[in-house]
Amino acid sequence: MSHAEKATIFNKNEAKVNWHDKALWYVREKRDNAAHNVKEWEYLRDLASAIKANVLSDLDTYLVEFEANALKNGIKIHWASDAEEHNAIIGKILDDNNAEKVVKSKSMLTEECHLNPYLEAKGIEVVDTDLGEYIVQIAKETPSHIVLPAIHKTKEEVDELFQEHLGTKPSNGNPEYLTNEARKHLRGKFLKADVAITGVNFAIADTGGIVVCTNEGNADMGSHLANVHIASMGIEKIIPKEAHLGIFLRLLARSATGQPITTYSSHFNKPAEGKEMHIVIVDNGRTEQLSREDFRASLHCIRCGACMNTCPIYRRSGGHSYEATIPGPIGSILSPGKDLTKHSSLPFASTLCGSCSNVCPVKINIHEQLYKWRQIIVKDVKQPIVKKSILKIAGSVLAKPKLYDFAGKSARFMLKYTPRFMIYSKLNAWGKARELPEIKNENFDQWYKINRKK
Amino acid sequence: MGRDSILKAIKQHKPDLLPLPEIDGARFDDDVNLLDIFKHNVTLVGGSIKEIDKTLIDQEIKKQFPDAKSIVALAEASSLGTISVNKQTNPHDLATIDLAIVNGAFGVAENGAVWISEKESIVRVLPFITNDLVVILSKEQLYLHMLNAYDAISTRDRSFGVFISGPSKTADIEQCLVIGAQGAMSLTILLV
Numbered sequence: 001m002s003h004a005e006k007a008t009i010f011n012k013n014e015a016k017v018n019w020h021d022k023a024l025w026y027v028r029e030k031r032d033n034a035a036h037n038v039k040e041w042e043y044l045r046d047l048a049s050a051i052k053a054n055v056l057s058d059l060d061t062y063l064v065e066f067e068a069n070a071l072k073n074g075i076k077i078h079w080a081s082d083a084e085e086h087n088a089i090i091g092k093i094l095d096d097n098n099a100e101k102v103v104k105s106k107s108m109l110t111e112e113c114h115l116n117p118y119l120e121a122k123g124i125e126v127v128d129t130d131l132g133e134y135i136v137q138i139a140k141e142t143p144s145h146i147v148l149p150a151i152h153k154t155k156e157e158v159d160e161l162f163q164e165h166l167g168t169k170p171s172n173g174n175p176e177y178l179t180n181e182a183r184k185h186l187r188g189k190f191l192k193a194d195v196a197i198t199g200v201n202f203a204i205a206d207t208g209g210i211v212v213c214t215n216e217g218n219a220d221m222g223s224h225l226a227n228v229h230i231a232s233m234g235i236e237k238i239i240p241k242e243a244h245l246g247i248f249l250r251l252l253a254r255s256a257t258g259q260p261i262t263t264y265s266s267h268f269n270k271p272a273e274g275k276e277m278h279i280v281i282v283d284n285g286r287t288e289q290l291s292r293e294d295f296r297a298s299l300h301c302i303r304c305g306a307c308m309n310t311c312p313i314y315r316r317s318g319g320h321s322y323e324a325t326i327p328g329p330i331g332s333i334l335s336p337g338k339d340l341t342k343h344s345s346l347p348f349a350s351t352l353c354g355s356c357s358n359v360c361p362v363k364i365n366i367h368e369q370l371y372k373w374r375q376i377i378v379k380d381v382k383q384p385i386v387k388k389s390i391l392k393i394a395g396s397v398l399a400k401p402k403l404y405d406f407a408g409k410s411a412r413f414m415l416k417y418t419p420r421f422m423i424y425s426k427l428n429a430w431g432k433a434r435e436l437p438e439i440k441n442e443n444f445d446q447w448y449k450i451n452r453k454k
Numbered sequence: 455m456g457r458d459s460i461l462k463a464i465k466q467h468k469p470d471l472l473p474l475p476e477i478d479g480a481r482f483d484d485d486v487n488l489l490d491i492f493k494h495n496v497t498l499v500g501g502s503i504k505e506i507d508k509t510l511i512d513q514e515i516k517k518q519f520p521d522a523k524s525i526v527a528l529a530e531a532s533s534l535g536t537i538s539v540n541k542q543t544n545p546h547d548l549a550t551i552d553l554a555i556v557n558g559a560f561g562v563a564e565n566g567a568v569w570i571s572e573k574e575s576i577v578r579v580l581p582f583i584t585n586d587l588v589v590i591l592s593k594e595q596l597y598l599h600m601l602n603a604y605d606a607i608s609t610r611d612r613s614f615g616v617f618i619s620g621p622s623k624t625a626d627i628e629q630c631l632v633i634g635a636q637g638a639m640s641l642t643i644l645l646v
Contacts, residue, residue: 039481039482043481043482054473056468058471131624135627154628155627158628173627176632179627179634183636215623215624216624217582217622217635217636218636218637220582225545242608243477243604260499260566260619261567263618264616264618264619269613269614272614283463290464
């Protein structure tokens with residue numbers, strides 16, 4: 001199904017779409033307030049972007065440096081070319097430790113690799129411990145947002161899910177009650193887990209350490225209790241120096257939720273005494289993206305989600321309409337690199353307004369990359385015949401001023417005199433759920449000529 | 455194998471070397487009252503903060519947490535501890551801790567965070583698994599922003615350390631902020 005078709009389904013519940021739209025815009029506003037309170041915010045963005053560009057231009061050196069430093073500190077390092085290798089490596093670590101129970105904190109990479117179904121097929125219990133991820137896990141869904149995984153669910157829906165899975169009492173979706181019940185349930189899971197799996201926000205080449213950021217404390221509850229901690233990271237998570245965290249941590253949470261920093265920014269440099277720590281470094285298509293000059297900068301992403309919160313399309317179509325692990329504007333420039341045919345509708349899920357690029361803390365030119373993907377897609381992927389012919393006609397009309405003028409006049413005439421039922425018919429997508437503008441007699445060109453004389 | 459093929463692919467595909475930018479730290483300097491900003495931000499992130507005389511710490515904690523029974527006190531300024539911990543303590547044994555009292559190494563004004571390393575918490579899980587967390591912090595130990603903070607820990611013995619900004623929280627149910635997710639339910643900073 002294309003993005004537009006999936007978005008149509010999401011738009012059937014108008015009240016929910018309106019809530020979704022407003023809730024995410026509110027997060028965007030909180031981001032603005034937080035950003036405006038920081039002296040030299042734009043300089044921070046410039047630095048972050050330049051550091052990431054340097055990282056990509058010397059990524060192999062940094063990865064080798066990171067590995068050497070981590071090994072020195074007793075951390076075990078694994079490399080995985082693709083999702084299959086990633087899952088097999090984790091499967092083997094679990095086997096080696098006779099692990100049966102796993103707690104996970106948020107990791108978009110393990111979602112990308114479909115780790116949960118792989119482990120479940122091996123008979124291992126996997127519990128997602130971020131509250132939003134836990135909600136989508138018991139609902140047998142995927143996250144619809146990378147920072148707010150259950151943003152598509154109403155509190156009443158969560159209430160019902162918890163009644164079924166946790167035996168809670170009906171509460172009309174009381175967030176305090178439901179969160180506290182989840183806390184009690186997840187405590188039990190943390191205390192019994194054999195292995196904790198986390199993501200990685202930043203991997204630091206000059207120390208061999210990693211930083212994991214959460215608000216809930218779930219990554220720490222998992223990793224400090226279990227005997228084995230496995231952290232999965234994409235190759236692009238590297239930053240050269242620990243001091244650079246002073247740049248990235250100032251940007252990350254402010255861009256994501258408007259908080260000045262996440263509640264917990266945990267720095268793991270050595271396994272605790274008597275425990276094991278593993279890091280799995282994953283490619284899974286990233287080196288291919290690195291080879292594409294126009295799209296390389298998409299690997300700067302620090303997964304804050306700001307581009308989703310600000311995107312007028314994302315807010316009104318919901319994360320699931322993208323059918324990709326990473327939805328929204330950034331997902332729409334990452335996903336075509338993985339499977340151009342499957343994700344060919346995503347770069348069109350944009351007005352090219354550029355708001356995503358404006359809020360991006362690492363200054364990825366998202367809207368320009370969306371446009372560039374479109375150029376490739378119309379060449380490589382079959383386009384609907386209606387779209388093709390309409391664009392062809394539009395092209396020839398726009399190339400000829402006289403024809404354009406005539407077309408404008410006809411359109412104004414038609415809009416003025418055609419019966420309403422014909423204008424607001426199925427054929428005119430612009431008449432769906434909105435009133436078309438009132439028609440004036442002259443076009444802008446004529447209006448300007450008249451008014452300039454005044 | 456993964457390693458060699460990944461490194462080879464990167465070498466093949468990476469662009470020409472781009473320089474690492476110099477960071478002009480002076481541009482972030484700001485002539486502000488660190489204490490005021492720190493206090494403001496601790497409150498903003500859901501924590502509570504109080505300036506207090508060192509001798510009145512235990513009295514204050516008892517007043518704020520009258521029901522706390524299982525207490526781990528690692529800050530020498532408090533003698534309320536009922537459970538002692540050391541490096542060999544099994545972290546699972548701390549599951550029923552009501553209150554942990556630890557020193558904070560320093561605070562960061564711009565975001566209300568405190569740095570707590572394994573040196574201060576002894577057992578890594580302690581500041582997370584405890585129901586309530588009290589951090590004793592010297593008001594002399596404040597930095598303006600994170601760049602300064604990383605300068606301050608640049609020569610530490612690295613094992614585990616965490617910036618904690620407020621109590622654990624979530625807004626995953628309809629964006630309603632709920633304090634007390636999987637980590638500590640409250641964070642109190644006592645400034646001495």
